[in-house]
Amino acid sequence: KGIYVKDISALHNAIKNAKPGDEIVMANGDWNDVEIRFVGYGTEEQPITLKAETAGEVLIKGKSDLKLGGEYLIVNGLHFNTGYSPSSAVIEFATSRDTVANHSRVTHCVLKGFNKPQRNQTDLWVLFKGRHNELDHCYIAGKSNRGPTVRVDLEGNRNIKNYHKITNNHFGPRPPKGGPSAETIQIGNSYTSMAPSYTLVANNFFERCNGEVEVISSKTNFNEFRNNVFYKSEGSLVTRHGNYCTVDGNYFIGDENSEQIGGIRLIGTGHWVTNNYFYNLKGSIFRSPLAVMNGIPKSPLNRYIQVTDVVVAYNSWINCDAPLQFGVGSNIDQKEVLPASEIRSERPIRTLVANNLVYNDTGDAHPIVAHDSLDGITFKSNVIDNQGVSFPYESAFEQKDFSLSELDENLFIPTEGLPDVALYQGFEFDQITEDLFGNSRKGKNQVGAVAGKPERKPELMDLSKYGPDWYSLISQEKMPAQKHSVGSAAELETAVREAQSGDTILLTIDRYALETPLKIDKKLSIYSKGEKKATITYNGPSKTPLFEMNPKGELVLESVILEGNSENYAFASLEENMSSLYNLEVTNAEITSFDYVLKGYKHSFSEYNQFKATLIKDCNNGIELAAEDDDKGDYNAENLLVTDCRFENVSRNVIDYYRGGYDESTVGGNLVVTNSSFINCGAQEEDGILINTYGIINVAISGNTFKNNQVKMVARLWGAKNNSHSDNVIENSGDLVVEQNLPLKLMY
Amino acid sequence: KGIYVKDISALHNAIKNAKPGDEIVMANGDWNDVEIRFVGYGTEEQPITLKAETAGEVLIKGKSDLKLGGEYLIVNGLHFNTGYSPSSAVIEFATSRDTVANHSRVTHCVLKGFNKPQRNQTDLWVLFKGRHNELDHCYIAGKSNRGPTVRVDLEGNRNIKNYHKITNNHFGPRPPKGGPSAETIQIGNSYTSMAPSYTLVANNFFERCNGEVEVISSKTNFNEFRNNVFYKSEGSLVTRHGNYCTVDGNYFIGDENSEQIGGIRLIGTGHWVTNNYFYNLKGSIFRSPLAVMNGIPKSPLNRYIQVTDVVVAYNSWINCDAPLQFGVGSNIDQKEVLPASEIRSERPIRTLVANNLVYNDTGDAHPIVAHDSLDGITFKSNVIDNQGVSFPYESAFEQKDFSLSELDENLFIPTEGLPDVALYQGFEFDQITEDLFGNSRKGKNQVGAVAGKPERKPELMDLSKYGPDWYSLISQEKMPAQKHSVGSAAELETAVREAQSGDTILLTIDRYALETPLKIDKKLSIYSKGEKKATITYNGPSKTPLFEMNPKGELVLESVILEGNSENYAFASLEENMSSLYNLEVTNAEITSFDYVLKGYKHSFSEYNQFKATLIKDCNNGIELAAEDDDKGDYNAENLLVTDCRFENVSRNVIDYYRGGYDESTVGGNLVVTNSSFINCGAQEEDGILINTYGIINVAISGNTFKNNQVKMVARLWGAKNNSHSDNVIENSGDLVVEQNLPLKLMY
Ligand SMILES: [Ca+2]
Ligand SMILES: [Ca+2]
Incomplete structure (x- = not known):
């Protein structure tokens, strides 16, 4: 126990000799250009652990990656910082096609800005293979090159029925990539869309994950998305391929000023969308709070399977614009320009929308948007307070007058006047026993995500609940910005070179003659000091x-x-x-x-x-x-x-x-x-x-x-x-x- | 208990009042034009039973059908005989879309020749809906109109994860229909091919089920086909859509004289084909003993998904022609005439063929047929006795010299000289613990379907093991054939009308002048008695x-x-x-x-x-x-x-x-x-x-x-x-x- 190692060869030696129960401790400091191959066979009771001497003070840098293979391995407290992977993944739960990791865990680690040099160079930051692996309490932010941040692979029987868990992580901002393949989490792909996956994504905080239209792209079957917070993330949770997923108890928090922040987009069969809370979302069509898509007839594997047998129950939409959109992507009018195999003409069928709640401070002229016929959708016991404003498909939601109160930041729950609407008892609705907060619905059941005021606040915005315990975002704050006045070309060049990010440079003379470029690699403001332009x-x-x-x-x-x-x-x-x-x-x-x-x-x-x-x-x-x-x-x-x-x-x-x-x-x-x-x-x-x-x-x-x-x-x-x-x-x-x-x- | 009913209104009255544990007894005799709606709610301990006074002596005739709805219902001993369904099914485990039957069972019944008047009129003879229903110990034969004999439907969440059981039935001859839609069993369809089904088809005897190319068409996921006998059935067990099916311990018995009798045809992902026994099969390409198909790139839902992650292990092919065929359906050469979406160019990948056995009395020049490249297939520890005849892809199967002996009718097992080949231990092969006969492989494991001589014969050809105990096929035999000599047109007309099926009519005079058609609705031979043609x-x-x-x-x-x-x-x-x-x-x-x-x-x-x-x-x-x-x-x-x-x-x-x-x-x-x-x-x-x-x-x-x-x-x-x-x-x-x-x- 406690095998202390100071360099990569000592580390690999320790790994080679590790026995169940061993703990390998990496010395604090920089670990440059290390390709860690953590192969070992622990047991459930006695896993093999690889940990930082002090959590967060082992800095992985340069061309480095970490691959795990074997059974019952734990990686704890590493900080991937200023570098990038020399391979196709920074962290991978496999060392070869046949040597995958199982029952292994990466916990309390940080991956930040560990980007390949160019955005078209593809990699993953965490690549799941094998079965029963976990990524938890990590902070992962700033990926800007091509490739999902986290991907679960299912090619090969070793990698199906994986029951992986991605929990309690803080997915920090991912900037827009400007093109596809920038999901925060992707589970499988269209070629494995028939595989049973059973991946759980729960209790994570997704903060401004803006990489592309899909924050999460679920492409396999039986995945579960529970109790995550999607905070101002410009994209949606999408059941892109695969079927029978559960989306339960998630928070989708929007912003008046962004029409890019989406909610849940559904494609395929048998998904259950329950107990979700949507707040202040302004996205539309593909990015609507709930977008139920049209499918392509007999869709090719990589296109749009028709929505069937979907259940949307006990959700709440608060101050969202046009929150429920059906038949999204219908493009029958494009028949002339697109091949037949691209025409999404198959509207949702055998779909049930029941016991949901919508509240709008200001009445919404279109709380329900039908891009195609709604005849395949059954609406039951849904309630809306639309401030009396009428809307199309009004029979789908009963207008009632009730009021909300703020339980917590970004969280409003009905407190007064919510009528005692007879709840609809759909097939297997008896299995929806809890509400958004995990509280029992018994005895106080009602429409919407929340069944009665909870005893404790969920504190969903308390960021200390997510990511590594040792890593505080507040400690990352910058020095206060400075101003630099420059009176010559040389001074300007020096100031641009040496200023801190966030600083300002003032041009104080009339003319600067430069012969070489100014390198802008930080945040800088440059302007003329006086009225006259320099x-x-x-x-x-x-x-x-x-x-x-x-x-x-x-x-x-x-x-x-x-x-x-x-x-x-x-x-x-x-x-x-x-x-x-x-x-x-x-x-x-x-x-x-x-x-x-x-x-x-x-x-x-x-x-x-x-x-x-x-x-x-x-x-x-x-x-x-x-x-x-x-x-x-x-x-x-x-x-x-x-x-x-x-x-x-x-x-x-x-x-x-x-x-x-x-x-x-x-x-x-x-x-x-x-x-x-x-x-x-x-x-x-x-x-x-x-x-x-x-x-x-x-x-x-x-x-x-x-x-x-x-x-x-x-x-x-x-x-x-x-x-x-x-x-x-x-x-x-x-x-x-x-x-x-x-x-x-x-x-x- | 024991509510005796004599007509349909008494029956429906009894059903209406039935309580858990009740037994409704239908009086012996003909029940004409009865549409039985058996709706009730029994319990696991106390089901509600509908049974014949004497098994087999309640004859359902005319335009009749039986629909079940509710929980824990049993139907026992009915004989559907000379009639047809006025609806889309003779027996259906549902009375409406929302009222399905669960945990219900149809047992010891006979359905024979209960055909719609014309072959293009579609119906099912048994239509499964709901969950946990059973069809067992029935004899079902002679369907000639359009539609599978038995179909499992999965539209709607009530009908998925169904765990239906189809066991111990005797599926008697189904004549060729001359066109599609004449499967003996179809489980789901392409539109529900993503649904988890978990239907079990086990211990059935399929006798000359010749309706079309598919004896069984599995179109959903996680179905199991175990220990069935496919006896001279002109078709295959096909995993047509859906994935992750198990085909274990089945017997496929062919005939020298028929090239139509197939084995197993595979499409899709993750199927396991283990412990199967193939004997004397002469079908080729689509009807090969094992046909592993090529897929269509990004296949549409209703076409051919590529084969991936398939395991073929511990099977035996005895005296079959060209038994293993891969890339079946490859049609790249048809690029010019077929649309791109019809070109099966995707060969099987990540497919493992291991621990199998082939034996040929006469060496086969092509025991392995490659319709496309085999580079996606791994061959391990396969053994062939090909009488020394060499063949292409010889590295896939090791030539050994051993001998077989006849254990039972149509059943040959290796007894001497089978070498102690090192078995391949593939991923999860540790879960293949039993052989074809259900005997443990432990300690005597070897290649092929059989691990050592069993203590008891399986008696797979003992027909008394299948179907209702009260129904004997031998009792159905006809009277001995007779000869009728006819000396006038009138005698000829009378003889044709009154002869028994199988009889012969002899023309004894030179000339017969007829004005009306002779109706031939049985088996008749007519010929001139003397040398001179009448x-x-x-x-x-x-x-x-x-x-x-x-x-x-x-x-x-x-x-x-x-x-x-x-x-x-x-x-x-x-x-x-x-x-x-x-x-x-x-x-x-x-x-x-x-x-x-x-x-x-x-x-x-x-x-x-x-x-x-x-x-x-x-x-x-x-x-x-x-x-x-x-x-x-x-x-x-x-x-x-x-x-x-x-x-x-x-x-x-x-x-x-x-x-x-x-x-x-x-x-x-x-x-x-x-x-x-x-x-x-x-x-x-x-x-x-x-x-x-x-x-x-x-x-x-x-x-x-x-x-x-x-x-x-x-x-x-x-x-x-x-x-x-x-x-x-x-x-x-x-x-x-x-x-x-x-x-x-x-x-x-
Ligand atoms: Ca994407
Ligand atoms: Ca067919």
Whole structure:
């Protein structure tokens, strides 16, 4: 017991000799480039443990990973920190196809920002194989490269009926990836969607898990999702493939300001959705609080199985917009453009919606949205307080007048006036014995997720309940931000290099002449101190940027004039190794004489690019975010906002924003161009389109002036998606065209 | 207890008042046109029983059915006899969608020939719904209309995880239907193929269950097939949809003379095939003893899921032809003619074949057949005695020399020289603890289904072990056949009407002049007594047949001359209500001056139509078996054999034999035309084809002479199927064409 090891060879030696009951203790400090292979055979009573000398003070760094194989192994207290896996997973419950781990556990560990150098390089952070393994009390955040954060694999009989448990973890923020394959948890895949899985995901906190449309993608059978908190996570819990899953007692907490935060999206057969609490969710259609999808007739394995035999009972929706949506994804109107095997024409059948509760502070005109007929859905004993506002399908929910009170942060329960509605006794409803809080429903049963006021608050927002006990997010806080005044080009360069993330740099003289790029790899604000804008001239080599946007670079630039030499760039991402996203906010600036204003290279990604009240003039190219040309659904920026700007004499790629590959479930790409003018642009535009938005889902072009632009089209919008235009003045600039359906490559 | 009832209203009254433990006794005798609704709520200790006064002497007749609803019900000793269901099932474990039966049992009953009037009218004989129901010790035989004999339904959550038991039944002969939907047992369907079923089919005897290619079609998950005997049944046990089924300890007994008798055909994931015994099977490809299929990439729900994670262990193949076939159904070569979604290009993967045994009295050149690459299959510790004959993929099976002895009828086990091969220990092989006979493998484990000689014989062919104890097949035997000499037309008519099935009628005078059809509804032989052929002239109305083939009519006609009036028919089925098949054998006859020689109407079906050494002359039409024009895979005859015949001056439809609708798994339609001549025929043939065989799978045209037939083609054969021609002499009769791929309608 207590075998103390200081390096990887001692560690592997200890592992080799470990007997049931042994505890191997890794010395505190940095462990660089370690590929830990933890193979051993413990017993239920006497597992073999690998633990940190002090929990959290063993730092795994560099090209490192951990693979487990054998029986009854425990890993405790490791901190994966600034590095990445040299293999396809950081932590894997297998060392080879045949040597999987069983009955093993990774607990009280941290994985943070352990990203592959580039977002297209795929890995998993935790890969489950074998059976009866656990991931619990871990903090896992910041994955930005391709691949789910946690995946359960079921290929091979060793990996089915796995009964894995993923519990009490804190899944911290995962930034949007800009394309698919960025789930927080994925259980199986379409090729194993027939496998019995029995994975349990319970009591976890999912905080802003924004990687893609699916926070959890359940793709196998008999999985259970219980008592998790989904906090402002821009995605949904989706039963994507597989059937007979249980979604019980979860909290879905939204935000007025985000339409991206979803709830539960259902595909397939036999799921039970009970005792869930939905609050303040504003997502719609695919991201509705409850999205029950349409299926494809005789669906291919990797598409949409019809919803049948689903039960939705005893859930509460509080102040959500249009919370219950059925037939989501119905696209019969696309028959002409999509192959028959893509037409979701099969509406939900044999589906029961009973004993649910909806409450709206302000009446909702559409609490139930039917994208197809509701004739396959039976509504029983559902209650709504819609403030008297009537709505379609009113027979589905009985209007009642009751009131709520706040039990806890983000948690409202009915306290007064909830009528004693006769509950519907569906098949096996006798097995729904507890409510959202795990309290017995007996004797006080009622509609909705909560049966009576509980004795104790659930304290769902108490973050100390989730993740490792040794790891406090509060301790991670940054030093207070500082301001740096710079009076020369050299001072500016030094300040950019040495400032702390969050600092501000003030430009105090009129002109700074730079010859080399400024590397932006942290959060920085740069602006002119006085009323007059300072000028930065950049004479660096051709194709180099004045501002080189690095991973995690966040630049706010205000009241500055940028001048190039017509061969170099104002802003660009790195050409490679963009392991994380960058953000850019430019206000009240003038940008002239560059080859490119902004160039986003392939595999780079920005969450926000904003240009406001800025003049862009005499450049060869404008803003180009169109390097993801694989047509696999990836794209270079989540948001591009152009407001109150003036583009003058920009020869091509004035705005070029591209997303290729048809994937109807993604909502990504947001372009707003408003109150701006475009004059004498596009002279050398090869595509003939001034603002090229091919494949971008959300486009709003309004209040702009287009004058004397030498193009065929100002823009070609995608009518079937959320593309719109209004109040534009177009003069000698071609047309603004809307096409209902654009031809797109299918991704799968 | 013991509530005695004599009619249906008393029965329903007794049911209404039944309490747990009650026994309702149906009086012996005929119960005509009774729709029994047995709804009640018994308990495990005190079920409610419905039983015959004397088992087997309660005869259910007419338009009758039995539906059960409730809990713990037992039905015992009924005999369903000469009638048919007015509903979609004869026995159903439900009375409505919501009122299903649970924990209920139908035992010691007989269902025989309880067919709907016409084969296209669909029903089930036993329809399972609910959970935990049983069908045991029943004798069920002779279904000839459309629909599986027994089906388990899983639509709706009440019907999943059903744990039904189908045990100890005797499934007697089911004749070929001539098209799909004639399984003996079907469990679920493609739309419920994701549902957990857990149906057990055990200890049954399947005797000549020849309805279609699937004797059992398993279409849901976790079903078990144990210790059944498949005796000369022309079809296979197929895991058609659904996954993770167990096929353990079954006997598959074949026949040298039939290539239709199959074994196990596998589609999908996770099936375990263990301890099975295959004897004397001659089926190939889809009907091989073991057919492991290729799948379709991302298969639609109703097509072919790839085989993955399948285990085939401890099975024995004794004197089977090419017993192990992999990649069955591979049709990459049909890419040009079939849609991509029909191309089975995905070969089996992660599949293990271990500890199996093959024995061949005569060496087999191809004990393993690879229709695609075997690279996804692992072979371990398999043994073959192939009499030293080498074969492809020889590394998969080790050649050893050992000998067998006959333990029991149709049952051979290795007794001498079986080497002590090191058994392969696959994942979870420790759970294969017993052999074919249920004896422990411990201490005497070896390859193959049998681990050591058992103390007792299994007596699998002892039919008294299956079906009701009161029902003996021997008692069903017929009276001895008689001969009737007929000296006038009237005597002939009387003899045909009054003869017993199996009797013979001798024509003693030269000429019989008939004005009305002879109804053939039993087995009859008719022939001329002397050397000289008697003549039957038929002057009945136009479009009526001299011989009206009724359900179960079997006519053997020899040495007779038939003469019509050019407007009537020699032979025809009934126009409707062909509830069962007919057979026809014509030898040494002359058939002249009819409108049709043979006309098979829609929904009629014949297993054998044979014309031998017969002259067919001066008829408007010849043999037409082409009335199934729905293109759903149905056809009018299983076999049409024309040998040593002469067709002269037959204007059209000389031979017209049709099957429409593409269904690659069916082998049906067999045409042999040999050693015959066709002279001056086809003058009015609209299709331009003399012998029209569109869609027929097996066609052999050989040794014939075609002379002066006014057609474009003698025949157009289907190259991709088993169509062949040889040694024909063709003169002034168009071409005999072979097309590799005929355009066909997809059926699904
Ligand atoms: Ca996804
Ligand atoms: Ca079938």
